[in-house]
Amino acid sequence: MNKAFVDTTILTDILLKVSNKRTQASEALKKYDSTELPLYAIKEFKAGPLRNMVWMYNKFHQTKSFEKALRCLQTISQSPKKYLTATAIESMVLGAHNIKNLSTQDLVDKYGPNAKLDFVLKDRFKYTIKTKVLVAWNKRRKVTSSVCQELFCFKERNPYEIDGQLFLDPMKCDEDEGCCLSLQLKDRLEDLVKIRETLESMPVKPETQRRLRVIRGIIRKPKSLLTDKQCRDLGDIYFVLFSPKDSVILTTNTSDFVPLASSLSKRVESPNPLD
Amino acid sequence: MATPSLRLVYSAQNPETAKSSEEQSFVHEEKIITASDSESKRSLVNIDEIYREQPLIPSPFGRALFILAEIIKKTDTAIEMYSTDALGADHLMQYVQSRLPELFSCRSIGEGYGISINAMIGVYENLEGNPFELNQIERIKQVLSKLRSEPLIDAEDAAILIELLEDAGLKVEPPAFDELVEMLNE
Numbered sequence: 001m002n003k004a005f006v007d008t009t010i011l012t013d014i015l016l017k018v019s020n021k022r023t024q025a026s027e028a029l030k031k032y033d034s035t036e037l038p039l040y041a042i043k044e045f046k047a048g049p050l051r052n053m054v055w056m057y058n059k060f061h062q063t064k065s066f067e068k069a070l071r072c073l074q075t076i077s078q079s080p081k082k083y084l085t086a087t088a089i090e091s092m093v094l095g096a097h098n099i100k101n102l103s104t105q106d107l108v109d110k111y112g113p114n115a116k117l118d119f120v121l122k123d124r125f126k127y128t129i130k131t132k133v134l135v136a137w138n139k140r141r142k143v144t145s146s147v148c149q150e151l152f153c154f155k156e157r158n159p160y161e162i163d164g165q166l167f168l169d170p171m172k173c174d175e176d177e178g179c180c181l182s183l184q185l186k187d188r189l190e191d192l193v194k195i196r197e198t199l200e201s202m203p204v205k206p207e208t209q210r211r212l213r214v215i216r217g218i219i220r221k222p223k224s225l226l227t228d229k230q231c232r233d234l235g236d237i238y239f240v241l242f243s244p245k246d247s248v249i250l251t252t253n254t255s256d257f258v259p260l261a262s263s264l265s266k267r268v269e270s271p272n273p274l275d
Numbered sequence: 276m277a278t279p280s281l282r283l284v285y286s287a288q289n290p291e292t293a294k295s296s297e298e299q300s301f302v303h304e305e306k307i308i309t310a311s312d313s314e315s316k317r318s319l320v321n322i323d324e325i326y327r328e329q330p331l332i333p334s335p336f337g338r339a340l341f342i343l344a345e346i347i348k349k350t351d352t353a354i355e356m357y358s359t360d361a362l363g364a365d366h367l368m369q370y371v372q373s374r375l376p377e378l379f380s381c382r383s384i385g386e387g388y389g390i391s392i393n394a395m396i397g398v399y400e401n402l403e404g405n406p407f408e409l410n411q412i413e414r415i416k417q418v419l420s421k422l423r424s425e426p427l428i429d430a431e432d433a434a435i436l437i438e439l440l441e442d443a444g445l446k447v448e449p450p451a452f453d454e455l456v457e458m459l460n461e
Contacts, residue, residue: 016456017456018446018448018456019453048460049456049459052459052460073458077458092451102376102379104376107380110377110380111335111380111381114382123389124379125449125455127386127389127394128394128397128448131390131394131433131434132448134434135434135437138434
């Protein structure tokens with residue numbers, strides 16, 4: 001029986017993307033007899049891609065303007081390719097304005113500012129994001145054959161709304177209960193050393209450095225409990241460590257996963273054969 | 276035992292969009308109807324018993340009900356003629372598309388209504404002029420009928436309606452939405 005252990009990138013492509021990435025990810029899942037999603041992926045998804053969508057939703061709500069909300073995104077973007085983001089935003093604004101029939105003078109005369117183009121676009125994207133967030137949250141446990149490795153310190157509370165804005169908390173684990181991963185990690189020191197050596201040989205990237213810090217800390221003090229930040233910083237390491245030996249790790253991020261998984265003799269596959 | 280009365284108060288659920296004087300008056304509009312015990316369940320009150328004809332002073336609510344009734348008939352006819360006159364059926368669906376901008380302008384009715392009409396607009400944009408398949412027209416009709424019978428549908432129920440459209444192979448997101456998702460996850 002061929003099995004896949006699904007990571008957060010696949011979950012995100014299926015639940016949030018529209019393009020062929022969604023189709024590729026969905027098709028990839030069908031190739032396996034059994035697919036498993038660890039709850040850690042849901043935690044990462046909620047604190048990452050879903051939180052970013054909710055931020056955008058609230059920005060549309062706060063600015064009441066499509067263009068102003070996108071400018072906020074441009075300002076806050078942490079992408080090293082910030083100039084590309086600016087270009088992408090320009091093209092989005094231009095592209096969206098091609099939908100002129102949604103805001104004719106007739107409609108503006110009849111329905112007031114509600115029918116002006118910027119307002120129409122703001123509402124269209126707001127509605128789409130809200131639908132995506134609600135549907136994604138409802139489907140999060142239905143993407144794979146099963147959800148495994150529950151995290152007892154992480155509570156899956158539904159998204160909620162206050163005064164027109166969406167909120168997702170808690171996105172962190174309940175640290176008062178203690179990290180449920182810590183107990184398992186202290187028994188995996190031999191594997192952690194192999195992963196540390198691999199990380200040290202990989203190109204220097206901020207996330208690699210964060211992972212190294214966590215791994216070194218666990219190796220140094222195996223009995224310490226992980227903080228929520230350390231738990232999140234594990235990222236890809238979690239999937240490599242906890243994927244069953246008889247599963248492949250299914251991810252779109254093969255460049256980071258392959259060396260790490262190889263160090264523990266585990267296999268990685270991508271929905272896109274070109275990755 | 277007193278006859279129970281069912282009091283329906285229609286309020287604009289999105290105050291930020293309810294700014295015109297017409298919409299303000301709509302906020303305060305209310306209708307009171309009485310129903311016998313057996314009729315007091317919400318599902319037994321037909322929307323047409325509340326709005327029998329196009330209102331003299333059109334509110335977004337009244338306009339939307341009127342347009343929805345009109346395009347539901349068109350989709351019905353499109354379904355009937357699909358197997359014998361595909362071009363005619365598609366022409367009727369073009370008419371449905373032409374009414375969506377005004378339906379979207381009535382979105383102060385409520386968020387679930389706005390979400391559903393927005394999805395419908397997205398469906399047409401993503402089809403890029405390609406004709407619908409029969410099962411897709413049936414789904415469109417299903418959504419329009421649900422909206423007409425329950426225009427105050429909430430966002431969660433609207434999301435379920437949208438899944439119906441997606442299950443029929445229809446894409447509902449506006450153009451450029453994927454670019455936005457990519458930018459958010461850079």
